[in-house]
Amino acid sequence: MTFADFVRLSRAYVWVLIGCTILGALLMIAKTTREPVLYSATSSGLVRVGAASTAGEEQSNSQLAEDKANLYAFLVTKTPVAAEVVDDLGLDVPPEAIAGRFSASVDAAVNSLTVSAVGTTPEEARDLANAVVDAVVVVARDIDGGTLTRIIPLEEAQLPGAPFTPNYERAAMKGAIGGLGIAYAFLIARRLIDRRVRSAKHVEEATGASVLGIIPKEEALGRSHRGVRGDLGKAAEAFRQLRTNLRFVDVDNEPRKIVVTSALPGEGKSTVSANIARLVAQAGTPVLLIDADLRRPMIATTFEIDGAVGLTQALAGDVEVKDVIIDSGMTNLSLLPAGRIPPNPSELLGSLRMKQMIDDLALDYLVILDAPPLLPVTDAGLLSAFCDGALLVQASGKTQIEQSQHCRRILDQVGSRLLGVVLNKAPIKGANAIVYGGGYGGYGGYGGGYKSEYKSREAYSTAGKGRRRREAKVDKADTPVTPDKPARPVKAGRTSKR
Structure with missing residues (x-):
């Protein structure tokens, strides 16, 4: 099929394509309404190791802090950290139920750790994000026994203003693209296998x-x-x-x-x-x-x-x-x-x-x-x-x-x-x-x-x-x-x- 054939096909079935696009968007929106309402909060801190008196020590400590930050980011999603958060906040849930709500990222340029937590209410998301930072340090010390590493709070989590899901705009966009793609796939396949005389x-x-x-x-x-x-x-x-x-x-x-x-x-x-x-x-x-x-x-x-x-x-x-x-x-x-x-x-x-x-x-x-x-x-x-x-x-x-x-x-x-x-x-x-x-x-x-x-x-x-x-x-x-x-x-x- 040439580009000209594609254009003619689009013009011929323009209302079918529009209908499938709208239908796909509506179906995706309907599916999204069944998703739970969730909020996300983020906190961050700087990872520091000891105090350096020389440039060589400063460089060594910086490299160690980067390694520690990567370790903390790895531990954020683990069950021991979730158990510390449950004890700290007095939650009546098993640690495994909330471990998957946490995520972390590291900025190696400044050795910062950013932690995100998901909750069913704005308050729960904020409390989880703040508690997980302290919990990571505790679990890391239990693992390697280090006492020189600390996390300096940089930005505490705030109450999120709106839920991040369900996102109806994104769902509608996905549904529209999916509906349009399915319609084109069907029409092109139908035209390619059509053996009737048409021209x-x-x-x-x-x-x-x-x-x-x-x-x-x-x-x-x-x-x-x-x-x-x-x-x-x-x-x-x-x-x-x-x-x-x-x-x-x-x-x-x-x-x-x-x-x-x-x-x-x-x-x-x-x-x-x-x-x-x-x-x-x-x-x-x-x-x-x-x-x-x-x-x-x-x-x-x-x-x-x-x-x-x-x-x-x-x-x-x-x-x-x-x-x-x-x-x-x-x-x-x-x-x-x-x-x-x-x-x-x-x-x-x-x-x-x-x-x-x-x-x-x-x-x-x-x-x-x-x-x-x-x-x-x-x-x-x-x-x-x-x-x-x-x-x-x-x-x-x-x-x-x-x-x-x-x-x-x-x-x-x-x-x-x-x-x-x-x-x-x-x-x-x-x-x-x-x-x-x-x-x-x-x-x-x-x-x-x-x-x-x-x-x-x-x-x-x-x-x-x-x-x-x-x-x-x-x-x-x-x-x-x-x-x-x-x-x-x-x-x-x-x-x-x-």
């Missing part, structure tokens, strides 16, 4: 193909008509960009038979195929959208047409294909519904009759086939084998990287060409929107936020600018925009428009 980089590394479009999450796309009525909302510009990029995938050999598929159900392949067919048709190209998903057909429901008779009857020879092609009521867009669901979809779709039918239809139309997912069944692989290429739809935050790689292997095995990938259901706000550049904003009110992800499309979107300008003018001048009309069959004598 164009993930898709390109897994499939080796360019991302032709990034379609944001949009409520209109989740409805039964999947946005084909034109109410694409924030996804409108993304679909137009996809249409442009698809046009320039191969300028010299423009694909006429395109299979739209995905790794698994629910990734939005039918939504993408229906809307890209509508937009390409709107730009002036005759398009035939075929519902080749003979297991879960969606085109009839999406366009609100009668799908009882369609592709399966044409493949079975019951009807002529031209008799079941339906005018969608939209300019240049025709539909071929799935028809009756057969018991053997793979055999029908992989048949020579299916190949011949698509080849014949491609003379008059740009044929777009809404195919089943690649991983559960073989239908899409069979179709893409005799088409010009496949458009793979991947759902952001759902499709696994391994699934993307498997899709590419399937297409390679059947000799199909992967035209590109559509990254669908990209979040426009929240955690993962940061990965895509912070959501929508800028150009046209939306779409500009995906700047970092559009790098993979620059090769397509920058080519043929002059041609697109001329075509845009022709579309505005010559292409009429008509309201939706009732669905009607295409006439049998339709001539080639190619």
Whole structure:
């Protein structure tokens, strides 16, 4: 994880991090309230040995005083010193119970001994600190029998003004740091082990193909008509960009038979195929959208047409294909519904009759086939084998990287060409929107936020600018925009428009 990834992660989960920080502080404060209230008092004195008459004796006595001070500091926490303190103060506690309340430090520069004592009341802490200094001298004399060493009181212990524990400020700081650290550890670990597709980089590394479009999450796309009525909302510009990029995938050999598929159900392949067919048709190209998903057909429901008779009857020879092609009521867009669901979809779709039918239809139309997912069944692989290429739809935050790689292997095995990938259901706000550049904003009110992800499309979107300008003018001048009309069959004598 780079520093930029860390910053994006922090921005994405800023409220989670703040919440964990506050929670950690509150938990530590709650824990601290259970601690006893304790006071600390400190006394100090200078350690001196005998009286020196010469400089040599003074130096020797100073060294001895330093040694004695270190000995006293060692003895402060021992039970014999605690026993002397208990006798001196008349306490009704065992020496072992208060031995751990004492601590000492030595300043070797002046041979001073500083003693600290802890008590449950200010008076107890003061008395213990003063008594322990005298007790240390008594115990030291019993040990080494010396009489020349003494401790000159320097500062007696005073009543402490406030307890040193519980310290709520320090506890809150510790809890906040701990909560923040745990939150970051969880988020970073979660991101590192996450194998779902979340960016164009993930898709390109897994499939080796360019991302032709990034379609944001949009409520209109989740409805039964999947946005084909034109109410694409924030996804409108993304679909137009996809249409442009698809046009320039191969300028010299423009694909006429395109299979739209995905790794698994629910990734939005039918939504993408229906809307890209509508937009390409709107730009002036005759398009035939075929519902080749003979297991879960969606085109009839999406366009609100009668799908009882369609592709399966044409493949079975019951009807002529031209008799079941339906005018969608939209300019240049025709539909071929799935028809009756057969018991053997793979055999029908992989048949020579299916190949011949698509080849014949491609003379008059740009044929777009809404195919089943690649991983559960073989239908899409069979179709893409005799088409010009496949458009793979991947759902952001759902499709696994391994699934993307498997899709590419399937297409390679059947000799199909992967035209590109559509990254669908990209979040426009929240955690993962940061990965895509912070959501929508800028150009046209939306779409500009995906700047970092559009790098993979620059090769397509920058080519043929002059041609697109001329075509845009022709579309505005010559292409009429008509309201939706009732669905009607295409006439049998339709001539080639190619």
